[in-house]
Amino acid sequence: MSTENYYEILGVSRDATQEEIKAAYRKAALKYHPDRNPGNKEAEEMFKKASEAYSVLGDPQKKAQYDAYGKVGNYGGINWDSDIFDDFSDLFGSFFGFGDIFGGSRRRGPQKGSDLRYDIEITLEDVYKGLEKEIEIPLEEICEDCSGSGAREGKKIRCPACEGRGNIFYQQGFFSVSRTCPQCAGEGYIAKEKCSSCKGTGKIHRTKTIKVKIPLGVENGTMLKVSGQGEMGLRGGRRGDLYIAVFVKEHPIFKRKGSDLLCKINISLPEAVLGTEYEITTLEGKKKKVKIPENTQNGKIFRIEGMGLPSINGRRNGDLFVEVNLLTPHKISKEEKELWQKLYELEMKKSEKKESFFKRIFKGE
Ligand SMILES: [Zn+2]
Numbered sequence: 001m002s003t004e005n006y007y008e009i010l011g012v013s014r015d016a017t018q019e020e021i022k023a024a025y026r027k028a029a030l031k032y033h034p035d036r037n038p039g040n041k042e043a044e045e046m047f048k049k050a051s052e053a054y055s056v057l058g059d060p061q062k063k064a065q066y067d068a069y070g071k072v073g074n075y076g077g078i079n080w081d082s083d084i085f086d087d088f089s090d091l092f093g094s095f096f097g098f099g100d101i102f103g104g105s106r107r108r109g110p111q112k113g114s115d116l117r118y119d120i121e122i123t124l125e126d127v128y129k130g131l132e133k134e135i136e137i138p139l140e141e142i143c144e145d146c147s148g149s150g151a152r153e154g155k156k157i158r159c160p161a162c163e164g165r166g167n168i169f170y171q172q173g174f175f176s177v178s179r180t181c182p183q184c185a186g187e188g189y190i191a192k193e194k195c196s197s198c199k200g201t202g203k204i205h206r207t208k209t210i211k212v213k214i215p216l217g218v219e220n221g222t223m224l225k226v227s228g229q230g231e232m233g234l235r236g237g238r239r240g241d242l243y244i245a246v247f248v249k250e251h252p253i254f255k256r257k258g259s260d261l262l263c264k265i266n267i268s269l270p271e272a273v274l275g276t277e278y279e280i281t282t283l284e285g286k287k288k289k290v291k292i293p294e295n296t297q298n299g300k301i302f303r304i305e306g307m308g309l310p311s312i313n314g315r316r317n318g319d320l321f322v323e324v325n326l327l328t329p330h331k332i333s334k335e336e337k338e339l340w341q342k343l344y345e346l347e348m349k350k351s352e353k354k355e356s357f358f359k360r361i362f363k364g365e
């Protein structure tokens with residue numbers, strides 16, 4: 001699977017209409033069509049990429065899915081690279097202003113709640129099998145008992161310090177200086193009595209458990225969007241969204257490239273020369289035999305079709321690539337040494353007939 005952004009491949013913006021996407025695809029397809037570019041590998045690659053991009057973006061349902069499961073940094077207006085999302089407490093910094101609810105001077109329209117981000121680390125086995133996990137999200141909600149006012153039964157009185165003006169004046173030399181009233185924070189009203197449920201803050205902290213399904217074949221860094229599970233909106237605004245950033249731990253044996261897996265196996269020299277069967281434990285925990293034929297060279301890569309990871313777009317599984325690493329013996333017995341000596345002599349004889357691999361190496365051929 002290509003790792004490039006489909007929007008970039010077609011050269012359209014994220015809010016492009018279906019007509020624009022179609023037009024962009026038609027243009028790319030005409031330009032890179034193999035019939036027009038015979039033997040041009042690059043054009044062929046571009047043609048394939050554009051077709052793949054269009055197969056997703058040209059289908060509103062697939063497009064929506066792609067938008068939701070897109071990669072880090074693709075979400076408009078949210079800078080996921082920034083550290084500010086590393087801590088939930090930072091997100092709580094956006095507080096619910098009581099003044100607005102209580103007819104303060106800065107009455108505004110509905111405001112969508114803050115988005116939340118949750119980081120989750122999974123294993124390569126989870127990528128293979130898929131994962132359903134319950135996660136706990138810390139949430140800040142408006143206190144129901146006081147409707148977020150922080151005042152018991154919502155009752156507020158005019159601030160005695162500023163008499164409802166929100167500012168207090170004091171004399172400094174000849175000047176009368178105004179500053180925000182410290183008692184009511186400029187609101188002009190204070191709670192008659194503090195709400196006991198929220199201790200006057202107007203906010204309640206709680207955790208919510210939600211079940212998340214991590215899709216098969218998920219890529220490292222994928223951002224899953226869970227709509228409407230973020231923080232509460234203000235003044236009737238809708239809830240924010242929850243973004244789950246999925247990080248895949250490195251596997252001790254298998255390396256990943258898209259949906260393909262790569263691993264190295266150690267084979268002794270006699271095994272490589274005579275051929276053998278090597279048993280691999282797959283991500284499923286199953287044993288799989290790999291046939292190593294006679295005279296296998298160091299670095300030889302065997303491809304086992306369909307033994308890679310499932311692909312996120314539901315295509316066939318990736319492949320498993322097994323690379324042979326030849327091991328030279330560390331310690332050999334007297335008997336082995338004699339045999340290697342014999343082998344060496346045979347090789348030397350062959351070298352006179354220009355057949356030896358020793359000779360090939362010495363000559364650098
Ligand atoms: Zn005041």
Ligand SMILES: [Zn+2]
Pocket residue numbers: 143144145146147148149150151195196197198199200201202203
């Ligand atoms: Zn309260």
